[in-house]
Amino acid sequence: MLYNDKHEEYWRNEISINKGNTQGLWRTLHGVLGDSPGDEASPYSADDYAKNFKDEIHSVRASTAATPTYDVSRRVTSSFAESTSVTTDEVARLISCAPNVMKLDPAPTRLVKDMGELLSALHRLVS
DSSP states (O other), X not given: OHHHHHHXXXXXXXXXXXXXXXXXXXXXXXXXXTOOOOXXXXXXXXXXXXXXXXXXXXXHHHHXXXXXXXOOOOOOOOOOOXXXXXXXXXXXXXXXXXXXXXXXXXXXXXXXXXXXXXXXXXXXXXX
């Protein structure tokens, strides 16, 4: 009985720690289910991935070679005419409130958050 209580308490704690962190929650779920961590190395080399990528590009180009080009006419777009300034504290707050995982970010959010003070200082220099 004590073991089950401790076991359940441990996993509840892990879930609450990872609230808002989907990667951490999935890792926790795999632990609850008894899955072993996937530390296995990929069977493919970097050259294999590069060749596959080149083959895909060649395949797409070959399949679209006979397609006529599409003429995109000019269109009116809005412009960025004015902006309001932000304080260094606002920059720091926005960085710290960012979600932990954003798939389309050019830099991992964790690293951006770790560098939050530096980015805030940079904002101070630029503004």
